[in-house]
Amino acid sequence: IPLFSRKGKTPRRHPPKKPPNSQKDPVGVYCRVRPLGTENEECCIEVISSTTIQLHAPEGFKTNRNGEYKETQYSFKKVFGVSVSQTELFDFVAKPLVDDLISGKNGLLFTYGVTGSGKTFTMTGSPGQGGLLPRSLDMIFNSIGPYQAKRYVFKTDDKNGMEVQNDVDALLERQKRENNLPVPKTPSSRQKVDPEIADMVKQEEAYKADGVDEDSSYSVFVSYIEIYNNYIYDLLEETPDDAIKPKPPQSKILREDQNHNMYVAGCMEVEVKSAEEAFQVFWRGQKKRKVANTRLNRESSRSHSVFIIKLAQAPLDADGDNILQDKNQVTVSQLCLVDLAGSERTGRTGAEGNRIREAGNINQSLLTLRTCIEVLRENQMCGTNKMVPYRDSKVTHLFKNYFDGEGKVKMIVCVNPKADDYEETLLVMRFAEMTQEVEVARPMDRPICGFTPGRRHRNQAFKEELSRKLEERGGPVDRDMPLVVDNLVYSLPPLPSCELTDPHDDITLPRLIEALQNRHRIRHFSPLQNGKLFEKDKVIQNNKSEIERLEKKTRMQEHKIDILQKATKIYEDDKRSLQHELETRDQRLHREQSEKRRMEQRMQGVVSDTQLRWEKECERRVNAMQLEMQNKLWVKDEKLKQLKAIVTESKTPGRPEPPPRQTQPKRPSREEKRSAPTSTPVRPLHRRSRSAGGEKWVDHKPTTNVDLGTVLQPVIPNAIQVSAPNEKALSKCDRYVLTHQEVASDGEIQTKLIKGEVIKTRGGGQAVQFTDIETLRQEITTVPSRKRRSSEGKPTNGDGSDGTWTDVETRCSVALEMRAGSNMGPGFEGHGITKRRKP
Incomplete structure (x- = not known):
């Protein structure tokens, strides 16, 4: 068998063989019922228990052949009624996924339902009632906050992988990016956060994960994409602002990494250091998402949005001081939060033009998701080996690894109890009931490095003890104390060799005594050096205050520049719209003039045809009238002649009998x-x-x-x-x-x-x-x-x-x-x- 094909391309790599995992978990399906809009509105859903709901057919909708109303019941892992808070929903659904994320396991969470059923509210929330996404971010940073690595220590590559840099390379890259980007695109921890965003992120209870490895360093990367008309667009991609001719966003493609996991090629991944910063990045991409006003929802999502939280973690070295520079020891886990667009009927939404096309693509992608679930269920229950059509839709193709056993899969089915949505809700319930029967392989635990646990704690205790001793001797104590200690330790002269090989050696011991005396003298001289360092620290603090003042002034100027740019953009948009309206009116006037000329020509033709037809008709009628009068005159003459002949014949003598x-x-x-x-x-x-x-x-x-x-x-x-x-x-x-x-x-x-x-x-x-x-x-x-x-x-x-x-x-x-x-x-x-x- 040839190793290469005729075209010279390398053969396709087969996925690495994974150890068989017999343990499987079913897809967790939860149901949430939103409140009715008005009290007088007819309701078709009733919550019977914490796991069961019942659907009542509305008046005028008959499902049996006998014309009777049919009531159906559906069971879920958990049913959340109209009075359930966002906190309780997070405890049952998203909190276990965050625990798995910190433990190095993947997770996938869907919100599925009809348009206007509360999917976006469940995922994002509102001020004072944060949804699953901001609560998950808050729990992640509450858990790994003290163990985060500095920026650019973890660096993403273009192949869905993660690299580790040392502190020097990370510092150089940080300075390089700050110099190349005078206007920060992502908010930092020193910038002022929007109070509304802070209100959505900060929760009344601080959640923390239990399985945090204190001997590892962590870093969080977020990305935000949308799938619109079966095309993938990066919502965090920065496009140059051109008010005259704006450049449309470019679609992204799906690729497969070396571990045969699907990822979006060229997608921007932003490293964040706080929950507020991460949610602000999300909100920046949310403003670019495709929404439209329909008859059922004022801001209806016209695309599927996917927010990916990627957590990179690597163990510390044996001393517990620096991150281990080994790419194979880096563990990357991700949590995907998917807000699916709602299925809808164009007759109810009153869609026209692009809205019909968007609704068709949304329904087609959801139908493909249902088809994949049906094939998976049939393969597992009947033992068949049918091919699952993941590639028919970008949504299913992107998350095929999760259904193949790369992480847990959960789904929240949002329903609206009003009677108008009964038919769509019935289809959603059937799909949810079928999804619960699909089982996904349980992910494997990540391997543990062979170093002794507790390295970070011992290193931190040693530095604190050394700082305490320096404080007792009159040295400075501040937040840069570990650096001072390191400089002090490295500044002492090294000790000579203490090995005695001859009892009559008179050189080794005097040399050792002299070295110890020098070290003792240097230690007594260190307070003077520490005083100088303290003065230098004051100068540095003053310089930092001046830098902060200048940065604040710079941010103010940048804010003014942003306002001016926004005003310029608004004026350019108005100018563009007025020009477009003027062109449209000119085209309409030209069309009306052309139509007027065509109408005049048509009317002239109609008038000429009508005139010719009436001339012929008049001529025909005149001829007919003349002919009729001539015939009448001729008939009268003939009758008179015949009567005259008869009368004359009757008066003549000797007439025949x-x-x-x-x-x-x-x-x-x-x-x-x-x-x-x-x-x-x-x-x-x-x-x-x-x-x-x-x-x-x-x-x-x-x-x-x-x-x-x-x-x-x-x-x-x-x-x-x-x-x-x-x-x-x-x-x-x-x-x-x-x-x-x-x-x-x-x-x-x-x-x-x-x-x-x-x-x-x-x-x-x-x-x-x-x-x-x-x-x-x-x-x-x-x-x-x-x-x-x-x-x-x-x-x-x-x-x-x-x-x-x-x-x-x-x-x-x-x-x-x-x-x-x-x-x-x-x-x-x-x-x-x-x-x-x-x-």
């Missing part, structure tokens, strides 16, 4: 006249095409039409006859007619003429707008053949009426009725055809 009586044809009703107007007879001597107005028609006659063989037929001269309409024929004509045949209610075939106008579209094509429908019907009337005469010898009808008058009336009625149809087109020679059948 009148034709036999015929049945008067059926006259159509008023409704039939409206629906099917009759047509005029064909007259060869008069063609209506002469008044057609020069219009050209498309005569669309499908091939499936039946030839009825009637006397009157619609004829369109100079028309383009087609069996299917096409663009070429429509482009050459102005009018369009479609001949359609169907079976009427009486069983006869009726023909419909569907007429329309050809309109040119704006795209260069043609469209047909239908304007009228005319119906052609075929009616058959029978004429009886029996004739009889009256007793007077005059022809009579079958009903006994006068034959002469009836003959004229019959002859007039036998004539074809001619009526002009509405909106008849040019060249039509017949509409509404009536056909007689001979007897």
